[in-house]
Amino acid sequence: MDKKVLIADDEQNIVISLEFLMKREGYQVEVANDGEEAVRRIRASRPDLVLLDVMMPKKSGFEVCQEIRSDPEMAGVRILMLTAKGRDTEVAKGLALGADAYMTKPFSTRELVDKVRNLLEQ
């Protein structure tokens, strides 16, 4: 069965690349353009992995992450956070809130693909 990946980011210019990339890797892809939509879609379609941007309108990636992790039924959802903030403190915060991995923008797509694959194989 194909793995499902949700891309939650409000910037279309990154979404278009990520979407193409994930589809190319053979995943089913869904897109959410803000935090609230991300939560809604995660609950509805239970993706295997979420590429979650930190800076989003309505709800930040941190809030989304926290909300998902507080629901035991969603325990199986892997979360890979993406952020433009490069500070150690934010990485630590994301991981503490339950993100499985963290990548700082700009990143190499190859590394992203590797990381996504690793997370989904665990």
Place this chain on the structure above:
Amino acid sequence: MQARTRFMLAVIVLFLLMTGPFLLTALIVWVETEGEARELLVKVLSPHLTLGTLLTAMGFAAGVGVVRVLFRQYVQGLLRMSENLRLMLGANRGFRVQPEGPPEVQQLAVATNELASQRDALMQDVEAQIGRAKASVELEKDRLAALMSELTQSVVVCNLDGRVLLYNNRARAQFRALSDAPGVAGGGELIGLGRSIYGVFERNLIAHALDTIQQRLRRGATQAQANFVTTTRAGQLLRVQMAPVLSLAAPALAAAAESEVVGEAVGGEDAAPQGATDAVGPAGEMTPAAAETAAAAPASERTLTGFILMLDNITRNFETESRRDQMLHNLTEGSRASLANVRAAADMLEFEDLPEEMRTRFRKVVRDEVQSMSQRLDQTANEFADSLKARWPLEEMLGADLVAAAQRRIEARIGLPTKLEEVDESLWMKVDSFSLIQAITYLASRLSDEFEVREVRFRLTAAGRLVHLDLIWSGQAMSTETVMSWELEPMKIEDESSPLTVRDVIDRHDGEMWLEREKVRHRAFFRILLPAATPQEQAEAETYLRGESRPEYYDFDLFAWSEKSHELDDRLLSELSYTVFDTETTGLNPSQGDEIIQIGATRILNGKLLRAESFEQLVDPERPLAPESAKIHGITSEMLRGQPTIDRVLPAFHAFSADTVLIAHNAAFDMRFLQLKEEQTGLRFDHPVIDTLLLSAVVHPNQESHRLEAIAERLGLTIVGRHTALGDAIVTAEVFLKLIPLLAEKGIRTLRDAREAAEKTYYARIKY
């Protein structure tokens, strides 16, 4: 015993010595011979008795003559000499004794003269040394004053009680910005000699900083300083650096207390600078010694006698810094996101199997993102350049002034004539004038030396946020390379050389420079592009520059305050601090609705009138003004329109007069106006009050008039500007200062004495 009496005695003794032995012998012979023998004796001797007596008398006369000569020479001569010696001792130091009389006395006179000469030489030497010491103290004082006034940092020196002893012009300007009511008191209610610094800073803050310093001193730190940042009531952010004033505990303080007056408010319109110079004299002799001992003692043995505050208003810096942070943040994080988009799209473009439609979309992403990044970078660079300008200690300067200074320097240093072309007089620039003028002069000197340029011209024009400063010359053609190489060589003008190059100087200003040619006119010019100053910065620069070059305010007497009792009653009138004030009103009956329309006040501290620290404010009475009253005070309704009302002015005046004794002429009248407002403003004017009218009546009980004019005339004061509140307040203050010694003659020295005397007179006058 008088000399004359002694002379008489000597004569009597001489007489006895000459006649005594003869008469005694005659008596013994007379007693021992009897009968016929005695008769025979008489018969033999009596014919010769006359001769004997005569000879004796002559001998006696000769003896008296000798005694007289000796007396004149050795007693009266020496007496005269001793009188002359006294003269030499005191009144006329140059006087010398004439050697006269017998040789012994002459020798004595010569020796005495030599002693006197030796003494004179020694005294001259001592005087010369004192003179030199005074001069050096004077020089140091001048240097301190100059240093203080040139500092771009505000400096306030306080004693341990937090009383201000000294402050510079910059501090005054800064406190004006801190004032709640800048229009009303101009910050004068916050800073002034003898005022409490706790009006500006929390007492705890200062106490804490002092504690920190004490601790560091105990640990033997050489640089015991404390720093804190605080917000003021007006919402400004101040960074404060505190340094201790140290001195030897007992002896130095005693010495300082003995030297009566150390300083004087220099720079008040008429605070006589001469007075200041004189006043420093006694202190000058004292201070170096004290300073020496203090310096010799290790830090642990020295005690804290006060502190120096160096203030920086960092409100604007802080804003600049947070703006800079914001920009940096935008730049980094904004760029991260964009870069991520570009990078991901670029990665995608590498896939060989990319459908053409997707390829177009990814290319668009790259294009869009790169464009937005460029924009952001431009914007940041622009704003960042603005805030970078604040880094170098550049000063705001009127462009025209800079050009004039450069002209003067070029003409003086290299004798090259200069001219002005177009100069925009309104331009302000942010420059380090010294290095910039040096660079311009250097360029002019190379032009003159190597291309025989006979004249240079200046042009100054605005170009948006920048200024064009052009150095123009005409003459033979030269290659751009030659001329532009000058800017990379260290500057050298005759014997004056600098490690900096013109390029360094231009970079320091964040500017640019290039060579341009006006072919038609056979001219060329260096265009120097420099940042213009913003109007806000001008305003502050103007307040700072407007003051005289050296109006320093200091009164070190206040160091002694901490040891004195704060119970004002027993304080001497001559050492209290006073607020002397006067009001102009709409009428004479405050209870029937008459109101204050002007308050004027000045200060007296340690017997000195501080004209520079005055308060003058018109007040909107919120009621019509009787037109005829304008004849008295010259204030019209138009003048009062738009002025603050009494509930805004009184708080400022209350702060201005805090911790002082109030003085007014016919004080009861003015006080009644103030006190009737107590309920409305919640401010109590419960200061001790002195009335010059009553004190004048104490001093001159038999004079009919105690009007201010009459008293001033009686005391020999000239009146200027009567019937403005401040003018009257100043006259009142001068009257009071004249009254102090007159009161002292009547035994009235303390505040208590003055109050009691005034009360008596008051009741005495009421009787009529």
